[in-house]
Amino acid sequence: MVNILWTIETVAAVLLIILILLHSPKGDGIGGIGGASHVFASQKSAEKGLNKLTGIICAIFIICTFLIGFGIIK
Numbered sequence: 001m002v003n004i005l006w007t008i009e010t011v012a013a014v015l016l017i018i019l020i021l022l023h024s025p026k027g028d029g030i031g032g033i034g035g036a037s038h039v040f041a042s043q044k045s046a047e048k049g050l051n052k053l054t055g056i057i058c059a060i061f062i063i064c065t066f067l068i069g070f071g072i073i074k
Contacts, residue, residue: 012061
């Protein structure tokens with residue numbers, strides 16, 4: 001059972017890396033000084049879906065980490 005959790009955690013880690021790299025940069029840059037960065041702050045539906053998927057994969061990764069780390073499943 002632990003081997004399955006390690007596999008799930010490894011796959012989740014790789015997916016997290018890929019999903020995080022797919023996100024668009026949110027840096028304000030110089031536009032943040034005058035508050036102009038909020039003018040173009042709307043999210044597209046693809047970005048919202050990417051955020052939701054990243055959150056789900058992150059939750060799976062954290063749950064597997066706790067299960068393995070605390071030795072709940074042996």
